[in-house]
Amino acid sequence: MLRQAWQELQCVTLLSSVSLYFVALAVFLLVFYVLHRLKKRKFSNVPPGPKPWPLIGNFARFLVPSFVSKRFGGHSEKRGQRKSVASPQVFLMELSKHYGNIYSLFIGSQLIVILTGYEVVRDALSNRAQVFSDRPDLPLITTMTKRKGIVFAPYGPVWRQQRKFCHASLRSFGLGRLSLEPRILEELAVVKTELQRIYAEGEGTGVDLAPLVSNAVSNVISSISLGQRFHHGDRQFRTLLDLMARGLELCINSPAVLINVFPWLYHLPFGAFREIRQVERDITVFLKEIIAQHRSSLDPDSPRDLIDMYLVEMAQQQESVGTGETSFSEDYLFYIIGDLFVAGTDTTTNTVLWMLLYMSVYPDIQEKVQAEIDSVVGSDRVPSLTDKASCPFTEATIMEVQRMTAVVPLAIPHMASETTVFRGYTIPKGTIIIPNLWSVHRDPTVWENPDDFNPARFLDENGQVLRKEYFIPFGIGRRLCMGEQLAKMELFLMFSNLMQAFSFRIPDGLPPPSMDGRFGLTLAPCPYTVHVSAWKIMAFVTHKFIRTLSSTSIRNAAIQHVTIIGGGQMGAGIAQVAAATGHSVVLVDTSEDILKKSTKGIEGILKRMAKKKFADKPEVGEEFIQKVMKNVSTSTDAASVVPGTDLVLEAIVENLKVKQGLFASLDKVAPEHTIFASNTSSLPIADIASSTARLDRFGGLHFFNPVPLMKLVEVVETPMTSQATFNTLYDFSKALGKHPVSCKDTPGFMVNRLLVPYLMEAVRLHERGHGSKEDIDVAMKLGAGYPMGPFELLDYVGLDTGKFIIDGWHAMEPENPMFSPSPMLNKLVEEGKFGKKTGEGFYKYK
Numbered sequence: 001m002l003r004q005a006w007q008e009l010q011c012v013t014l015l016s017s018v019s020l021y022f023v024a025l026a027v028f029l030l031v032f033y034v035l036h037r038l039k040k041r042k043f044s045n046v047p048p049g050p051k052p053w054p055l056i057g058n059f060a061r062f063l064v065p066s067f068v069s070k071r072f073g074g075h076s077e078k079r080g081q082r083k084s085v086a087s088p089q090v091f092l093m094e095l096s097k098h099y100g101n102i103y104s105l106f107i108g109s110q111l112i113v114i115l116t117g118y119e120v121v122r123d124a125l126s127n128r129a130q131v132f133s134d135r136p137d138l139p140l141i142t143t144m145t146k147r148k149g150i151v152f153a154p155y156g157p158v159w160r161q162q163r164k165f166c167h168a169s170l171r172s173f174g175l176g177r178l179s180l181e182p183r184i185l186e187e188l189a190v191v192k193t194e195l196q197r198i199y200a201e202g203e204g205t206g207v208d209l210a211p212l213v214s215n216a217v218s219n220v221i222s223s224i225s226l227g228q229r230f231h232h233g234d235r236q237f238r239t240l241l242d243l244m245a246r247g248l249e250l251c252i253n254s255p256a257v258l259i260n261v262f263p264w265l266y267h268l269p270f271g272a273f274r275e276i277r278q279v280e281r282d283i284t285v286f287l288k289e290i291i292a293q294h295r296s297s298l299d300p301d302s303p304r305d306l307i308d309m310y311l312v313e314m315a316q317q318q319e320s321v322g323t324g325e326t327s328f329s330e331d332y333l334f335y336i337i338g339d340l341f342v343a344g345t346d347t348t349t350n351t352v353l354w355m356l357l358y359m360s361v362y363p364d365i366q367e368k369v370q371a372e373i374d375s376v377v378g379s380d381r382v383p384s385l386t387d388k389a390s391c392p393f394t395e396a397t398i399m400e401v402q403r404m405t406a407v408v409p410l411a412i413p414h415m416a417s418e419t420t421v422f423r424g425y426t427i428p429k430g431t432i433i434i435p436n437l438w439s440v441h442r443d444p445t446v447w448e449n450p451d452d453f454n455p456a457r458f459l460d461e462n463g464q465v466l467r468k469e470y471f472i473p474f475g476i477g478r479r480l481c482m483g484e485q486l487a488k489m490e491l492f493l494m495f496s497n498l499m500q501a502f503s504f505r506i507p508d509g510l511p512p513p514s515m516d517g518r519f520g521l522t523l524a525p526c527p528y529t530v531h532v533s534a535w536k537i538m539a540f541v542t543h544k545f546i547r548t549l550s551s552t553s554i555r556n557a558a559i560q561h562v563t564i565i566g567g568g569q570m571g572a573g574i575a576q577v578a579a580a581t582g583h584s585v586v587l588v589d590t591s592e593d594i595l596k597k598s599t600k601g602i603e604g605i606l607k608r609m610a611k612k613k614f615a616d617k618p619e620v621g622e623e624f625i626q627k628v629m630k631n632v633s634t635s636t637d638a639a640s641v642v643p644g645t646d647l648v649l650e651a652i653v654e655n656l657k658v659k660q661g662l663f664a665s666l667d668k669v670a671p672e673h674t675i676f677a678s679n680t681s682s683l684p685i686a687d688i689a690s691s692t693a694r695l696d697r698f699g700g701l702h703f704f705n706p707v708p709l710m711k712l713v714e715v716v717e718t719p720m721t722s723q724a725t726f727n728t729l730y731d732f733s734k735a736l737g738k739h740p741v742s743c744k745d746t747p748g749f750m751v752n753r754l755l756v757p758y759l760m761e762a763v764r765l766h767e768r769g770h771g772s773k774e775d776i777d778v779a780m781k782l783g784a785g786y787p788m789g790p791f792e793l794l795d796y797v798g799l800d801t802g803k804f805i806i807d808g809w810h811a812m813e814p815e816n817p818m819f820s821p822s823p824m825l826n827k828l829v830e831e832g833k834f835g836k837k838t839g840e841g842f843y844k845y846k
Contacts, residue, residue, distance in 0.1 A: 045426040047113055049104035050095065056261060057106030087519050089409035089438035092116070096439065102423055108261045112413075112432045113425075116439040118446060118470040120423070125414070125435060125477030128422065133478045136415040136432045139263040140251055144280055149335030150482060151343055151412060158327040165328075166336060167482055169309045173224045180486070181385055182664060182691075183223050184493050187216035188382075189690035192501055195532055197719040205507050206529040209356055214241060214349045217490060221344040225337055226290060227305030228657070231687070235814045236286075243283050244341055250276045252520045287334050295330075306340075307333065340483075342521070347407050348487050350524045352494050354405045354517075355398065360504045360530050361512050362453060369394050373500045382693060383496035385489060391496065392465045396458035398491055399465075402441075402473040404453055409438035409523045411475055437472065438523075446470045504530045559646045559675070559732045560584060565638055565662060566651035567591070570679060572598035573707025574651060576605065577736050579631035586641045587634050595634040603629060605708065638662075642670045647732065649701055651679040654804055659683065660691035667692040675725055677701045681752050682805040685745045686718040695720035699729050702749055703738075705797075713738040718745045747809045747819075756805055757818040760825075762790035767824050773842050791842040795835035799842075803829045 052058050095103060096116035105112045115121050124132045134155040137147065145152045150166060153159045173180075191212045198207060218241055219229040230237035250256045254272040259265045265273055294307045303309045310333045317326035359366040376390045377383045388395060414433040419426065427433075442450045446468075448457065460466045474481040481487070498504075506512055513528040562578050564571050567589030575587045575598070589595050606628055610621030635641050642648055648666055650659060663676055670676070676698045678688050689698035700716025713733040717726045726742075733740035743749040748756060762780075766773050777789020794802050803826060809819040828834075828841060835841030 046111060046428070046431075047102045047104040047425045048099045049106075050099070052106035055108065057108050057110070087409075087516060089406070089436060089519070089523070092410070092434075092436050093439045093442065096436075102425060107432075110432060111428065111430075112434060113427060115433065115435045117443050118440045118472070121435045121437070121440055121472075122476060124422065124433065125475075125479070128420070129478045131417055131420050131422075131427075132414050132433050134415040134417040136413050136430075138260050138413070139266070140256060140259040140276075143259070143266055144247065144251065144276075145335055145338075146331070148332050149339040151339040153335075155417065155478070161327060162332065162336065163482065165310070165313060166306070166340075169306050170224060170482075170486075172309070173305065180220075180224075180489060181493065183229075184220055184490055185382065185497070186660065186664075186691050187219050187229070188494060188497050189695065190687065191216050192497065193686045193690065193695065193718065193720055195498075195502060196534070199502075199532055199534055200719050205531045207532045208527070208529050210349075210353060210527070213352050213494075214345065216494070217349045217352070218341065218345045220486070220490060221340055223305075225306040225340050227294075227307065231656075231812060235811065240283070240286055240341075241345070243279055243286070244338070245346070247276070247279045247283065248342065248346065248521050250279065253518075283338065284334070287337050288330075290337075291330055291333060307337070310336070343481065344483050344486065346522050346524075347481075348490050350522050351402060351405070351407050351487075351491060353525050354407065355401045355491075355495050356498065356504050356530065357513065357515075357525050357528055358401050358404070358453065359499070360506050360528075361515070363505060365397060365453075365455060366499070366503065369397055369495075369499050370503070373496055377496075377500060379500075383493065383500055385492065387496070388492050392459060392463055393455060394496055394499070395465050395492065396455040398495055399458045399471065400453060400455040403447075403471060404441070405517065405523055405525075406438040406441045406473065407522050408473070408475070409436070409519070411435040411437050412479070412521075414479065437475070440470060440472060443470070501534065503533050505533075507531045559728060559735075561645045562586070562647045562649065563588060563638065563641055563645040564649050564651060565589075566679075567594040567598040567634070568651065570703065570705055570707065571651035572602055573705065574649065574679070574703055575632055576602045576628070577707055577738075580606075580628045581736050583631065583735075585632050586645070587632060588636070588638045588641065589634075590636055592636060595636070599629075599632060599634060602632065638666060639669050642666050642674070645670070645674055647675050647677060649677045649679060651703075654680060654682060654801070656683050656687055659688045663688060663698075664691040667694060670694075673697075675699070675728060677729060679703055682748065682808050684747075685716050686720065689718060689720065696722040697725050699725055700743070700745070700749070701729055701733065702743075702751075704751070711737075711739045712751070713740045714743045714749045714751065715740045716743045716745055716749055747812060748805070752805065756802065756809075759790045759794055759802060760806055760818070760820075760822060763794075763822045763825055766791075767822065795841035795843055795845075798835050798837060799825060800829050800834045 050058055092114050093116060096114070101116040101120045103114055103116075105114065115124055135147070135152055137154075141152055147153055150159070150163055153162070194212055195207070215230075215237075218237070222237075223229050250272055254276075256265075256272040256276045259273070266277070268274065291307060291311075294305075295311060298308055298311055300312045300315070303312055310328070311330075314326070314328040314330070314333070317328045359369070372391050372393045373383060373387075376387055383391075411434065414435070416427045416429055416431040416433060419429045421427070441447070444450050447470075458466050458468070458471075474484040474487070507529060508531070514526045517523040517525055561584045562575075563586045564575050564578070565588045567587055571587060571589070575585045579585045579602075587595060587598060589598070603625065606625045607621075610618075610624050614621030614624065648663075648670060650662060652658065652662065659678060659680070666676070674694075674697070676689070676692060676694060678685060678700055679702055680688065680700065681702055685698065685700040686695075689695050692698060695718070698718065699721045700714065702714035702716060704710035704712055713736070715726065715730050715733055730740050730742070741750060747753060762776050765771050765776060771779075773789075773791040777791050780786045780789045788796065803821075806819060806821060806825075809816070810821055813819055832838060833840045836845050839845050
């Protein structure tokens with residue numbers, strides 16, 4: 001009985017389970033049917049497209065070409081010829097041949113509509129801008145940007161307010177105006193100097209241009225938004241650029257893109273998923289530290305850059321409408337800065353690199369550009385924005401490179417903000433819209449032979465630039481690139497200046513590099529190197545010519561009239577020595593009190609000298625004093641005295657930006673023959689000279705304190721200093737009764753390069769407890785015969801000066817142990833103990 005009952009119970013349970021399975025299956029099929037009907041109804045009459053795969057849609061099919069292009073690129077047997085590789089923009093253009101200029105794809109269940117060709121793109125983004133100007137909420141991009149800033153923020157009142165403010169602020173700092181030209185030329189001078197150094201040293205083959213161009217372009221953006229430029233070797237600056245480049249790479253060309261389909265992948269603790277979180281944290285720390293520095297030093301009445309202007313506006317908005325009612329916040333500012341760096345550097349850098357690559361592959365076009373620049377500009381100056389209208393072929397070449405490469409091949413995705421009918425198709429609200437700008441610039445219906453590189457297509461029958469409405473490298477509609485004007489300025493100045501100075505070609509024995517590029521947010525050229533050579537014998541760029549130049553204006557310009565900028569101890573000492581050797585000297589400073597103190601000091605020193613030298617002939621001593629002082633005059637206006645001088649020598653604060661600003665202003669009023677020189681002890685002469693147009697007439701004259709007693713002068717030449725300039729500075733040093741030595745433009749030149757590491761090692765020896773400062777000083781004086789011990793010398797020179805020098809060198813060569821900072825020295829400087837001048841340093845002074 002029990003067995004029979006148990007069997008009946010099992011049978012009932014089995015039947016119940018089978019029934020449950022059937023019920024579950026029926027419910028699943030019903031839900032699937034309902035969802036399918038809803039989806040079909042939602043996506044009825046959408047543009048046609050390839051059949052999507054279950055769950056992932058067309059994601060894999062669209063993504064694979066990106067990885068193929070990124071990993072392997074493409075290869076063309078003929079120059080400039082494109083193969084039909086599976087790059088996303090090419091792949092999408094090929095699909096349009098099957099499905100039309102408007103077609104659809106799916107990523108998961110997300111509908112994406114691809115727009116192909118100029119007419120369709122313009123119709124959507126310009127004529128229907130109110131509907132198609134929004135941005136989609138893509139999980140990965142949203143995680144990285146929080147939908148703030150300018151580029152990825154949703155369309156609406158907040159975005160319009162922020163964009164309008166940023167555009168107005170950037171214009172106030174020179175965006176689209178000639179006032180920004182000097183900043184761009186300043187960065188170009190650094191690039192040209194480095195290329196000239198490479199060429200002069202015989203290393204012109206196999207040059208990677210990417211780091212130089214990237215640094216220059218980034219510094220232009222940095223000067224506007226952050227209020228500062230960075231030395232090209234600055235580790236912090238390089239780290240920021242690398243982080244932003246890596247962040248873009250991870251978002252576009254890594255497994256992290258899967259986050260857009262499966263958002264939970266963002267939290268995985270390995271691979272690209274972990275790396276993208278780390279990159280996000282590192283960028284956040286870097287930029288928020290810069291914002292904090294601006295906040296702590298903010299002067300609301302004198303904003304220095306975009307950050308300052310934003311902080312001022314934010315405070316005003318919060319005061320007038322309340323913190324919770326305004327969109328202006330430091331959080332929003334953080335993402336705006338990130339957008340400016342990403343949008344303002346990546347596109348321009350890659351366009352410049354494409355231009356130089358195309359010139360290397362098409363030498364005939366390069367020669368035509370150089371010939372035009374030579375005929376318009378000549379070799380006595382560098383190209384300017386005012387030359388743009390007179391260089392139509394150069395401008396046409398820039399435009400053709402932009403057309404061929406379409407550096408933003410797929411516009412940043414737009415989104416339909418409402419359901420609408422577009423060209424007969426229903427576009428549901430939330431649909432992602434991707435305009436294929438590559439297709440616009442390769443459309444055979446508007447471009448004749450679109451795959452051929454032909455700058456002449458942008459010229460009319462009179463040889464003037466022909467503007468074509470379907471040339472839209474900066475986009476179209478309300479999301480048009482905010483930095484278009486800046487980019488156009490940079491592209492013309494960089495291209496024309498580099499073409500004037502150098503020639504680029506593919507190194508011998510190497511095949512032409514791929515012209516397919518690497519797909520990302522922008523289309524970058526595949527890594528390449530070129531052979532760089534000086535194009536033409538030009539006084540300001542060609543090293544071999546400069547070194548043998550015999551220009552009459554320089555060869556015969558013996559220095560007689562000297563202007564010394566800076567009335568401190570060093571400037572006054574140089575003025576005294578120059579005046580005592582018969583030179584006419586003008587000592588310049590912004591402070592009348594300093595000038596009075598300096599001239600009084602010079603006269604006092606001369607009196608003591610005369611008393612000793614002419615003890616038995618006091619009348620001769622008095623005559624000597626009067627004669628020397630007659631050679632010295634003072635002024636608070638450098639611009640008014642420089643036009644009559646042979647040499648301008650600065651001895652001001654050791655601040656690169658200040659020195660560059662000084663020489664940039666004086667360069668505009670100084671005569672052609674005037675030589676510029678810096679007395680810097682730690683800054684690169686080439687960097688200081690880069691703010692001027694007289695790189696061949698710029699050198700270093702490093703005197704030692706006290707100038708009247710110290711016999712040595714380091715005469716420093718950069719790779720651009722002409723032989724005539726160097727000889728003149730060398731002879732001038734000898735005329736002062738000094739012993740000149742020839743130095744290259746390396747950190748610390750000779751004396752400081754040896755002395756500062758010695759002083760720092762003495763400090764480290766003391767820090768490690770291996771010797772007291774007193775014993776170390778005695779050991780070096782008695783054992784090495786030095787007149788002063790290292791700690792006595794540091795106190796005499798100034799601990800702040802020593803710290804400034806070692807910090808600057810450490811920034812340039814962070815891996816060099818000789819340039820490592822000292823915690824003990826840093827602590828003393830922080831406490832205001834600078835040495836003898838403050839009464840206390842390593843020793844106390846009364």
